[in-house]
Amino acid sequence: MTLPLYDNGIISGLFAGLLFGYALESGGLGSPRKLTAQFTLKDWTVFKVMFTAVLVAATGLWLAEAAGIIAPKSVYIPTAYMWGTSLGGLAIGAGFAIGGYCPGTSAAGFASGRLDAAVFMGGMVIGIWIFSAAFDLLEPVYNAAPGPQGQTLAELFGVPAIVVIVALAVMAAIGWAVAVRLEARNGGPLSYEDVADGLGDSDTGAAETGAYRPHEAV
Amino acid sequence: MSALSRTQARPYWHPLAAGGMLGLALLATFLFTGHGLGSSGFFARFTAWLWDLIAPAxxxxxxxxxPYLNGPVLNSWITWQVIGVMLGALVSALSSGRFRLGVEGGSSLPRSSRLVWALIGGILVGFGSRIARGCTSGVGLSGGATLAVGGFLFLICFFAAGFAVTAFSRRLWQ
Structure with missing residues (x-):
């Protein structure tokens, strides 16, 4: 048996998605307030979960390649487009900060009962349609300044992949230590109770101002 | 209702546990399919399908x-994967007592405003996911795991814009 299997069937997709969605919801990444608290420095769950996942998968891929289980470059590696990748990253970061989700987390949020995630998904369809309708105008930017096909950081810096992985792990560990201090200072991270019942004063706030209670039943 | 959920809901996992499971799921996906996890590709296919339904010409x-309409537009690996994400999140939320139908947003923000901002944010994210050729899952997470330059370029821009915009939008979540 050679890996990857390149199995892109229904069961393969459902199974990969099941694990993905289960991990996202379990970590609290279906909650838009927990997700956006990353950017108020109160809750670093996005950073922690993402870097842990990247390092676990990157290490696994490196081991699989070192052991000869998979051939080098046998998995898909996205190519950097200086304009497309940067502008898209900026737009998604901005949309995440005001809308509360990215595409995968909106699916997890919706499936855990959040109706705002359904509205967000409707917005995504509109945004994709706008991009497509304006594609003739956008195409030069979309295709501008491509980097080398499937280039990795190891190739960019001319070092073995394991050096990049160790460097990323060191940076993640430093980031994690800083994160824990900032979370403690800012009263985070958010627990499920915080997410479900709102911040401390939301009960009185809701009564006095007529504002709704976060995640209230409809 | 809230007293009930307080006692019945289980806490979120430690980020190391959630990230570890996500990393193993991502690794398994690479070994089975030859590519990583994604999300926005499904929404692009859904948009093509919907547009075809309304105005086929x-x-x-x-x-x-x-070009999406030349083949089976919805019957694709990424569609089944996103259905799987929803099923996985549903099972996790139901089994932990965290499923709750409602709208989540800042406690001082009216619900109608929350939904308007969700729509605007969704439009930006949908647009961004096409010009970036993927989203946080496909380019950021999966690209990052392959150590792709594009994955890290995406993540740096994503975090930079998230912090910059939150300087103005933080009241939406308070």
């Missing part, structure tokens, strides 16, 4: 989404 003529 202009959908087919579109330079970007038109």
């Amino acid at each position: 202009s959908a087919a003529a579109n330079a970007y989404l038109g």
